[in-house]
Amino acid sequence: MVLAASGTHILHLQRGSDSYLLFTNAVIFQLLHAILILGLCSLKESNFWLRSTLVCMLVGIALFSGGLYLLIINGKNWISWIIPVGGSLLILGWLNLTILGFKRVLEK
Numbered sequence: 001m002v003l004a005a006s007g008t009h010i011l012h013l014q015r016g017s018d019s020y021l022l023f024t025n026a027v028i029f030q031l032l033h034a035i036l037i038l039g040l041c042s043l044k045e046s047n048f049w050l051r052s053t054l055v056c057m058l059v060g061i062a063l064f065s066g067g068l069y070l071l072i073i074n075g076k077n078w079i080s081w082i083i084p085v086g087g088s089l090l091i092l093g094w095l096n097l098t099i100l101g102f103k104r105v106l107e108k
Helices: 002-009 018-041 048-074 078-107
Strands: none
Touching: 018 048, 018 078, 048 078
């Protein structure tokens, strides 16, 4: 909530602007993946697929949302390349989670 409020009050983003939409997307992605990460951390088992999912999600959200925040604050510059890397890591994390799910179903 603090992060979402800071977008309008500290950064003075105007509703409907491109920066506001980028900021909103970054906050939503960060929040949803944080909930997923907390849920995955509550699982009792630990195996390669779970650990790789968590690592991909943590690094991916840091690079993706963090990159969007930097893009809003600094504009497009040399560090903007981290946004697609973070997005790719999030996709890889979801693929790892899918594999983990299939493995759990097949083991039963």
